[in-house]
Amino acid sequence: MRLASVTVDGVRRGGVVDGGSITLLTHTVDDVVRGAPIVRTEVVELADVRLESPLHRFNRDVLCTGWNYWDHFEESAGKREGQDPTSRPLRPTFFTKGPDTVIGPFDPIAYDPSLSQKWDYEAEIAMVIGRDGRSIPEQKALDHVFGFLVANDVSQRDLQRAHGGQWLKGKSLDATMPLGPWLTTTDSVDLSEMRVQCEVNGVLLQDASSTQMAFSFAQIIAELSEGMTLRAGDVVLTGTPSGVGNARDPQVFLRDGDVVVTRVSGLGELRNTVTLTDLGGR
Structure with missing residues (x-):
């Protein structure tokens, strides 16, 4: 099942996507993830609505996994401006990003060159927690996942290095992380292999399989939840593969007008345009 968010007559609604139509629900996707029933109402054509980020209500920061594809870890060696680890991590590397980063699957990616000159793309698979849990065993981890989405963890590399390595x-x-295009429930996802790709202006720059992940979806949940409660609605990013702009020679960074397409097989596609935006309040 594919759950999307749309606004109809000024009211945000959840919906079930089926082909070229969407069946509207009485509850939002945020509500359904937290246990609300799926009650179907009228059917509208997808062409008549605009898909938004499936999720709008966040419990906390977006939870993220770094260095989860070894080819990405290795491609950036010597390019982290003195912040290279001495060896491959033995356990997942976690960080967070603010929820105000989240935008919809077709929304503009905010771009302010006065804040950063190194805007980079990172195609990722995102998980959404559907059941609370703490210290979740790896063998039961996927029982706590409601579904999966496509994300692009757009990053500012100079800012990333400028604050003590954090x-x-x-x-x-704000407004830099596309998420969507819908939330695909776990029972509708082939977890054996998903293709993760990113194109910029029609050029394929990232292309990898989820089988290349250093730590599996279940390992990420088990490790992250150790002593720490994960709650329904939490979003967990699972890392990006090789091909990022900062590691290329010459480097490739996003600029105003660039069209970024992020896709994951079985989950859908995001299409976002980098758009000059004043984020500094000038």
């Missing part, structure tokens, strides 16, 4: 600031500028 990634929060360089990952948290």
